[in-house]
Amino acid sequence: MYALHRLRAQGFNVHVYEAGVDVGGTWYWNRYPGARFDSESWTYGYSFSEELLRDWDWSEHFSPQPETLRYCNFVADRLDLRRDITFGFRVAAARWDESAGQWEIEATDGRRARARLIVTAIGALSAPVMPKIPGVEDFRGEAYHTGLWPHQPVSFAGKRVGVLGTGATGVQAITEIAKTAGHLTVFQRSPNWCAPLRNGPIDEETQQRIHATYAEIFARCRDSYGCFIHDADPRNAMEVSAEEREALYEKTYALPGFAKWMGNFRDILVDRAANDTITDFMRRKIRARVKDPALAEKLIPKNHGFGTRRVPLESGYYEVFNQANVRLVDLRETPLERITPAGIRTSSGEHALDMIIYATGFDAITGAFDRIDIRGRGGEALKDKWAKGPRTYLGLQIAGFPNLFTLIGPHSAALFCNMTRCIEQNVEFVGGLLTHMRKRGQARVEAAPQAEDEWTSHVHETAARMLFTQVDSWMTGVHSEGKHTRGRTVMVYAGGAPKFRERCEEVVAAGYAGFELR
Ligand SMILES: Cc1cc2nc3c(=O)[nH]c(=O)nc-3n(C[C@H](O)[C@H](O)[C@H](O)COP(=O)(O)OP(=O)(O)OC[C@H]3O[C@@H](n4cnc5c(N)ncnc54)[C@H](O)[C@@H]3O)c2cc1C
Helix, strand or coil: CCCHHHHHHHHCCCCCECCCCCCCCCHHHHCEEEECCCCCCCHHCCCCHHHHHHHCCCECCCCCHHHHCCCCCEEEHHCCCCHEEEECEEEEECCCCCCCEEEEEECCCCCEEEEECEEEECCCCEEECCCCCCHHHHCCCCCEEHHHCCCCCCCEEEEEEECCCCCCCHHHHHHCCCEEECEEEEEECCCCCCEEECCCCHHHHHHHHHHHHHHHHHHHHHHHHCCCCCCCCCCCCHHCCCCHHHHHHHHHHHHCCCCCHCCCCCCCCHHHHHHHHHHHHHHHHHHCCCCCHHHHHHHCCCCCCCCCCCCCCCHHHHHCCCCCCCEEEEEECCEEEECCCEEEEEEEEEEECCEECCCCCCCCCCCHCCCCECCCHCCCEHHCCCCCCCCEECCEEEECCCEEEEEECCHHHHCCCCCHHHHHHHHHHHHHHHHHHHHHCCCCCCCHHHHHHHHHHHHHHHCCHHHHHHCCHHHCCCCCCCCCCCCCCCCCCCCCCCHHHHHHHHHCCCCCCEEEEE
């Protein structure tokens, strides 16, 4: 939406093709119960327009999905965006036509369109994945994927509900569904380190303070690693006494949002010994919150340290397992065998269910690209080029794919980011580059192969010291459904948003170095 607004305002002829039937992206598709921000709402909204900031009040510190979708609609209305969007147009293919110097796109229904330049904004978490389990089609009850949730209300009252998946989405959904389900069975393969969200309504006084200090809020976000309001404590964990360490862990645990992930000692995500200390703290928190000690152990991750995967934020997740109507099935103990017409069968027998919810997440970061047959110069397929892992220049362009920009693509800092903050930076960079080209009468831009090599190596080097690269997750390109057989790769730029922005500024100052313009 910002790309459309910005590029249009800069005088470009822009048209958006969108698979959904309305605006909202993530917030349009993910209508599952419990869906809400883990970014502070007032740090996530667009910052580029005084008018949008002035006329919108967030009602909660971590907005629920319906409110965020309303916000997206408010923005689309105010900026009159819909007149330049074709909805219900799912792009299936995009081909570079060298002789015409144009891209041709084709929708799943055969409609076509041409443009000199394509800017993708197809999302990092927008390609929902179903588990590869036999029998999915056989189930006779209700079945939903959280990322394709129906628009009509779904009732859980009195029903036997099964949830597959305990990632960020599963954790939110389980906590909410447990409130009304007759019986809830949680099928867990690998537990995550979850930490309290600590949401609450925004009172009138706080609302006024937020409005009065937006400039400072965005300045703080701008300077922090992930553009969140939380930035790391400047000390290393092992530099301080055990008591001081515990005190900071307690303090951040009590704070809202990602304070425990982004606002702790600066080395907890890079130093194994430091990470062990926070991991031990989180382990004790889980044990304190789950009454049955054996159950608590099942909920404690054993294969990765705290924060080396995206941290699901929760509002009473662990307490759900103290409820009489909730049962945890540990799929490592009793592996899943198949979906049956009446429920889910594991090695210990059949769990009869009225509803199955697949909280199995997304083919992250490259999934939405892989679902489009993108062909660059000489018919090269992007999927082939990225078969061993993405190669990009600044996460924004790819050698061999002229006039194609990939907003928040792989290797962009945006993927660790409070996304709207990084999206604004990406859009402004692309807008600046296109204006630069227009002034010079240039029509073609392509990442130089050497610039791509250099950036890709830099991304890998920067990630090497981070503990997350030693763990299977969507940040290392491993989807739990085993779709990617290439093994771990680096999907995200781990140098942080300020470094990324600095690098982009240097590129601009050097006349868009690394981009071949003609
Ligand atoms: C449940 C959930 C919670 C999240 N919470 C946060 C949060 O708290 N903070 C945060 O910073 N980020 C969060 N995110 C990440 C979130 O995706 C981004 O904040 C933001 O929505 C990214 O915007 P986007 O426009 O780049 O992508 P999206 O919002 O994913 O939009 C991509 C759009 O592209 C469309 N599209 C995809 N493929 C095609 C195609 N082939 N043809 C046509 N259209 C296509 C999709 O329909 C969609 O509308 C969350 C993600 C999820 C799934």
